[in-house]
Amino acid sequence: GLQDHCWTADLRGALAPTALVEYVQLWTRLRHLHLSASPDRLVWRWTADGKYSARSCYRALFAGSTSAPFWRVTWKCWGP
Secondary structure (H helix, E strand, C coil): CCHHHHHHHHCCCCCCHHHHHHHHHHHHHHCCCCCCCCCCCCCCCCCCCCCCCHHHHHHHHCCCCCCCCCHHHHHCCCCC
């Protein structure tokens, strides 16, 4: 749909005012977009080599969070 702005041909009928505003916003964002024939290259930014792993995904889930030692209270119960 992005090749030669073919997505614009899919619009049919009258557009509501909100849809017309969204159409113009989308058009302005996509007008400078150019596609190439080269294949996409996916890079996972959470590892040094750019490759995905479940471990790196789990670490990324907690990126920026803080750790607290309160879990020890839960796992080391004082009661019998």
